[in-house]
Amino acid sequence: MRVAILGYGTVGSNVAKVLIENEKIIKARCGQSITPVIALARHAKKDALIPITSDINEILNFKDIDVFVELMGGIELPFQIISGLLKRKKNVVTANKALLAYHRYELETLAKDLAFGYEASVAGGIPIIKVLKEGLSANNIINIKGILNGTCNYILTCMQQVGMDFHNALQKAQELGYAEADPSFDIEGQDAAHKLLILASLAYNLDIKPEDILTQGIKDISSEDMYFANEFDFTIKLLGIAKLKDSNIELRVHPTMISKNKMLSKVDGVMNAISIVGDVLGESLYYGAGAGGLATASAVVADLIDIAKGNFKTPMLGFKEKLEFNLLKPEEIYTKYYLRIKVEDKLGVLSKITLLMSQNLISIESFLQKPKKNNENYTTIFFTTHFTYEKSIQNLLRILKKQEFVKDEPFMMRIED
Amino acid sequence: MRVAILGYGTVGSNVAKVLIENEKIIKARCGQSITPVIALARHAKKDALIPITSDINEILNFKDIDVFVELMGGIELPFQIISGLLKRKKNVVTANKALLAYHRYELETLAKDLAFGYEASVAGGIPIIKVLKEGLSANNIINIKGILNGTCNYILTCMQQVGMDFHNALQKAQELGYAEADPSFDIEGQDAAHKLLILASLAYNLDIKPEDILTQGIKDISSEDMYFANEFDFTIKLLGIAKLKDSNIELRVHPTMISKNKMLSKVDGVMNAISIVGDVLGESLYYGAGAGGLATASAVVADLIDIAKGNFKTPMLGFKEKLEFNLLKPEEIYTKYYLRIKVEDKLGVLSKITLLMSQNLISIESFLQKPKKNNENYTTIFFTTHFTYEKSIQNLLRILKKQEFVKDEPFMMRIED
CATH class of the missing domain: 3.30.70.260 (ACT domain)
Structure with missing residues (x-):
């Protein structure tokens, strides 16, 4: 199986690395080699593991590509590119959560019987997309509560456990590369809202936009709040929450006080975790690295292996027939x-x-x-x-x-x- | 899709219940109804949700059954029955870990292009089989550490947190229905060894018998051990451990001291959890109910939905080509x-x-x-x-x-x- 990688940054280069270095286990899993043959990058890359082109037309029309992996970022440009690829009957894998937050239903409709994988779009290497689509498919999902943004979780952990104030914690996160120079997309909760929306779509078939989600960031949390939390046995986490109430769905992203005895409250630092309550299973929880080149590559390559196995028959975000849920007003x-x-x-x-x-x-x-x-x-x-x-x-x-x-x-x- | 249930006890009756009560979400997931049409039980069941027969030949030859669900327990009898069904090109789902611990490779060989599902065999409703087969497929698995037996975890939690001795904790577990009248299979570690073996087969393609696993139970743990653990910040858990060392695999089930800051040490009571370290993803952890009729039914029905979707192309415990690993001597x-x-x-x-x-x-x-x-x-x-x-x-x-x-x-x- 021949793969083209659109975007050769931290994730793209690690996808190539994993496909090459773990060739043996990958071939054992799917019965064939998965070969990264070319990547798109704006500039030539020193030590690139595979040939690089800066010409988008060259890569889109490269010979015998079975799957295109989109890791460019942005929304409208990758939407145009992926739409074009799907119309040409090319399989696509993406890690682009913002793209999915806005265009997931249009893209799944175009994908139909093609493979369209996005395991990497939420919670990095934790296979949470597969869990919701397939692992918990017997359940009506009662609620989802997720620590979906490692930057915020790192900052809140520093504040609660070390006693830093928000600005010092943010600065430390930036020094360690856990927060961007402009951290607003993370700390204001939009990143988590995009991810929550993808999860809620897999649970409830919910076709709404990120702007419809009640979203509150973490920057107004003070040392006094941490003091209270510690005194009253709470941990403060930025949670993405989806809850089923009759046939309405509550969707919200905000800093949350949770009891210290909950598993979610024990998730520290940059780690992500998602707790899901199903009506059959009860609570289950999924924990792991939510970001980083390798963790994200783990999910991208898992999608590629599923495609190589022909294991991709779950269109429309896990639903073959439509369910009707309404979004509850905030x-x-x-x-x-x-x-x-x-x-x-x-x-x-x-x-x-x-x-x-x-x-x-x-x-x-x-x-x-x-x-x-x-x-x-x-x-x-x-x-x-x-x-x-x-x-x-x-x-x-x-x-x-x-x-x-x-x-x-x-x-x-x-x-x- | 028509389903026959071999064994209508706690799990079997809950499989029927879930298929009936959650028909709407199940149909939305796979595009068709999954109907339990008949079940096998030794005696007539009051309030059974579906027709019951005590005649094994009647159910095996029942008209137009697409999938047989084996929930009888035992080893050799279900092995004969499932072998016969697979030879007749019938799909099979089982929750029978002992059967898989001894006959998984023979059954998968027979299954070939048929569906043979066993998500329910390890850790109840946690979709850990799917995680290892598919979710982490890009990874060489460095190690697996699992709390795989809820009975032992309940007893150890009582001992460490409440200060009970082993016998009182066991008695309490029996009173609450968490331990059997004869608890030896659980407390001596065999149950966990069967489950570990299935996970290790999915990670390493390991074809050995449960007897080959170093297995030690929990009954010799004393209050003094708990005292030491608390003083030195350890939690004592019965773990199933698989570790890759070069091309050798270490496999063992035993009570283990683990640091209190590990996520696994925070898993209390009857809950199960499995930590998996992959060379690409690093650590991820999967937590949930490891036993009980509903939790197990959640996994059985997820397999049925995958079959209805045609999503079952992973024979030989997740490998299409053989990997060669040796078991390390204890x-x-x-x-x-x-x-x-x-x-x-x-x-x-x-x-x-x-x-x-x-x-x-x-x-x-x-x-x-x-x-x-x-x-x-x-x-x-x-x-x-x-x-x-x-x-x-x-x-x-x-x-x-x-x-x-x-x-x-x-x-x-x-x-x-």
């Missing part, structure tokens, strides 16, 4: 909440806040106020609530912001215990 | 060890023991002796060693047993940190 989210409110330290404030909470039908589950260590006129109070509606919490936050005794914007985090 | 195992030795509390004993250790080229990594709390003449000393050969440890244990100052048999546990 205000209808029903969960538990954490609140951090900085207030004037004076008579009657707590009474006013708790009255506002009860007027909004928000019931308090736990409460913390520390004695002040300085002479400020302000103190920070912390609440967790029983289950309530997002609408009620948003309403409370709006009202709190207007109170003269509230300093700074009150901060809210959702809880999954 | 005495060549090279790892770290924990030793508990009960000795007379008198002058010169420690010096004698440490001399014996150095004579056997065993280097000490840590050491613990507690002040005695009673007037016994004996005290217990604990060691952990640096990496050494199993042969050296076994030799040391033989010599120690003969010393007049050693009371009771010295106890050894292997360490994976």
Whole structure:
């Protein structure tokens, strides 16, 4: 089987490396050699393992290519290229989550009986696409909760375990190459939202856009939140959450307080993990490296081996017939909440806040106020609530912001215990 | 697709239940209905969801059955039955790990281009067979470490976290239905050895028998071992371990001290988990319910859906061409060890023991002796060693047993940190 690699960066070069160095096990698995014959790169690469061209037309029309691997990044250009390839009956493998977040259904429709693999698009080398498409296929998926962004998980681990503040943790992540120079796509949650959307499509056949997902990043998390989490046995993780409620789906990406006894709370550093609850199996969890050239190559090459075996009969994101689910509006989210409110330290404030909470039908589950260590006129109070509606919490936050005794914007985090 | 179920116990009845209750999602996944039409049971079942027969010939020759699901248990009888079915070109799904531990290669040879599914044979509903066959197919598997027996994991969790002794923990497991009346198959490690063997075959194409695996159970673990583990930040787990060393494979099932910071050490109660290190991906881990009617049915039905999709092109335990690996002899195992030795509390004993250790080229990594709390003449000393050969440890244990100052048999546990 002859493969062309569109994009010879960290992932592309590792795909070539794995195909060459692990030829023996790959051939044993699928009964044939999988040969990377040419790669596309803007510039010549020193020490490239295979011939490189910078001419897109040359590679698209290269002789006898069975599978094209798209690792270029971007959205519209790879969409045009892959559409063209599928129309010409060429198999395609991609690791491009942004592309899938916007064009997965159009591409799967074009792919039909061709192979269109994207195992590498979510959670790097963890075979989570296969797990949802095939491994858990007997289950109605009750929920998915995923640590899908290693950058955020690394930063949050530094903050909670080492006591760094957000900016120091981000800087350390950048020094180690775990965060980009412009980290906004990761820390604002968009990257995780793209991945969550792909997983939710595999679970619920959900054809929506990333913009439809409630998405909140991690940059407003403070050392005080970490203090509270440690005191109350929570770990703070950026989670992508999909939940089935009747025939509606709740989809959201946000920093989340989760109980320390959950397996997800034990996933540290740059690692990814996805917990899936099915109605038949109950909870299962999948853990591993979510990024990096080799981990991503592991998934790309697994797709190539499946193609070589003829093992690719799951079009339309794992569904042969359509399921109908609706996306729940954000205000209808029903969960538990954490609140951090900085207030004037004076008579009657707590009474006013708790009255506002009860007027909004928000019931308090736990409460913390520390004695002040300085002479400020302000103190920070912390609440967790029983289950309530997002609408009620948003309403409370709006009202709190207007109170003269509230300093700074009150901060809210959702809880999954 | 019409399915016959051979064996209508906890798993069989749940397979029927899932096929009926989750018909909508199953049909959406594979484009057709999967209908359980008849089941085999010794006696009529009240409230059975599908017709029952006690006549094996009736069910084997039932009209238009596409797939037979074997859930009878035993080894030779199901082997004969499945062989007969495969020769008649019938697809088969089984959850029978003992059958696979002895006859997997013969059955896969017979299956050839037919579907022969056994996702349910290891770790219940965790799709670990698919992960090894397909998800990690680009990797040379460096090692597999699995918590494969929920009964043992439940008992060990009770011992380490609640402080129960082995017999009380076993009794509690029996009361809760987690252990059989005769628990020996679980607690002596054979069940885990069968499962490890199936995983090792999928990783290394290894055609050996369960008896070839070094297997040690959990019944000699004492409260003192748990005390030491807690003091030195270890968790004690029964692990099935497969390791690649050059072209040799180390295979072993035994209670193991693992560092508390490893994900595997965080797997409590009846849950199963398998950590796999691949040369491309690094470590990934798979966690979930390893037993129970519904969890097992989740895997059986996933196989049925794959068959309905025509997604079953991975014969010979995931290999199309043979790989050659040799099983390493137990005495060549090279790892770290924990030793508990009960000795007379008198002058010169420690010096004698440490001399014996150095004579056997065993280097000490840590050491613990507690002040005695009673007037016994004996005290217990604990060691952990640096990496050494199993042969050296076994030799040391033989010599120690003969010393007049050693009371009771010295106890050894292997360490994976």
